[in-house]
Amino acid sequence: MTTVPGRSVPGLDAIGHHHEESAAFHRLLLGPTMAYSGGYWEDGEGLTETLDEAQERKLDRFVELAGAAGARRVLDVGCGWGAMLNRLTVVHGVEQAVGLTLSHAQEQFIAGFGNPRISARVESWEHHTTRDPYDAAFCVNAPGGVVPGAPSSYELAGRHPAFFGTVGALLRPGARFVLHTVTASGRPVGEQRLADLAFLRRTGLGDGSVPRLYELARAADGLFDVVEIVDERDALARACRAWLERLAQCRDMAVVLSGEEAVARVERGLRVFVSTLEDAYFSNLRITLARR
Template sequence: MTLETTGTLPVTELAAGAIRHHYDVGDEFFRLWLDSSLTYSCALRETAGDTLEAAQERKLQYHLDAIDATDAEAVLDIGCGWGALLRRLTGTHRVQRAVGLTLSERQAAYVAAEDYPGVEVLLESWTDYEPDTRFDGIVSIGAFEHFARPDDSPEEKIGVYRHFFTRCREWLTPAGALSLQTIAYANMSRDDASSFMQQEIFPDADLPTLAEITAAADGLFEVRSMHNARLDYAWTCEQWARRLRARREVAVALVGSEVVARYERYLKLSALGFRMGKIGLLRLVLVPYANGHFTR
């Protein structure tokens, strides 16, 4: 298990600072209201009686199945968080090499300290990453939302996303797959988005639309499957909010009442946005084209 950093962060300091603004509040704060695996993304709910832990485990397994992790030798996790997927790749599926990319210093340090066998975590962006081998699968959960900036035009956003898809296709083996999960604008435009969310929660980030994603992937990847799980995310945010309320006193002692209030408002607005269909949660499985033909 290794942790490496580049000499300079591979995106602007502004963008890296925005990542730290949200994700580096403190591991113990997030531990109060996330599930035990510290999975900070939309769960996959199947029954009314699902626990958050079971739904998060099902979500991770969905992405592992999407890239056929059982037969993979090397997998890349772009936006690896606290390493829940990395741990399953090498521990459960016996993947020989699992590489995680993150811009959060706290998350990178956490994964490194866990010392998972076969896992390498890099404090690095996909924009600068240069792998020394190809991957049988690539997973990216909850990172895509941070690639474009609010002042990018639609054409510039598509250009950023196409650069991402181009790099992923170059990094994949011919039979590899990319499993992508991202929040996206749905029945709402950028201009209608909450200024609180844009400035206080995810500064210098802008959501994609499904049309922008498919335009960027055109000719590079086939969209093998796509699911909109917005109601799953509404439920996930509600579960997180309930847990945070239950431990609010401890949370305030850790990070202060202002930070706790900010996250409570963020979770409430997010759940409402997903339930109303203003934003969606897309899970896409993409396989690369090669010489004009599908590769699998």
């Protein structure tokens, strides 16, 4: 997969070397929605059996929180394989949905929808400008979108005001911004946890770019009003478990598509997320903001 020069595409995105290979692996892992940011399961529902509905329910809830149904223009920062763009335009009547990604594979995949209401571009958030402000924006579990490839926590903290400032400038006053992000809320204790976090850093899956809530709150202060903050660590942990189950069911095919090393890396990354979320080292905050 080609990436924007000088930037690494984090996490699961680093799978596959070209468009078809990468898209095929992700479809295998994630199911037809190709969303990879969690889902809302109801009690008693099977993890893999209900994966697609759970992910769609989550997207719909986000649309509701952002007041995006029927909107003219909506931005999705870190749009992945276009699940939200699709849902916005096909189900929720949005006229124009714009997605930003760092992945050419994702851009090409989304172009393949042939949906004139959707445009996805390979562009980092800090380069995106518009003369026509958006009516709503999302950034759904795209940690690299907040702090791409930043090496130290000092530099990371410096990126947050720029991120909120940029998104704020793209929105009309009163517009909502729904941000879903993994945050760190615990202290890393024990050799296993330290090794797991080092693994996430090495593979670009997280940790190095995982913010703390106060950093986000400080950066958004004065630009946005806080509507709601909810910790959805359970919803993301369940999704990671569902993806692990799916991967176990089709592992041979995944290895053919992407190789043993890549598959093992994804498995370990998902397991680390399950354990860090379930014992509350990581949170997954859904933060709904309104542009002042």
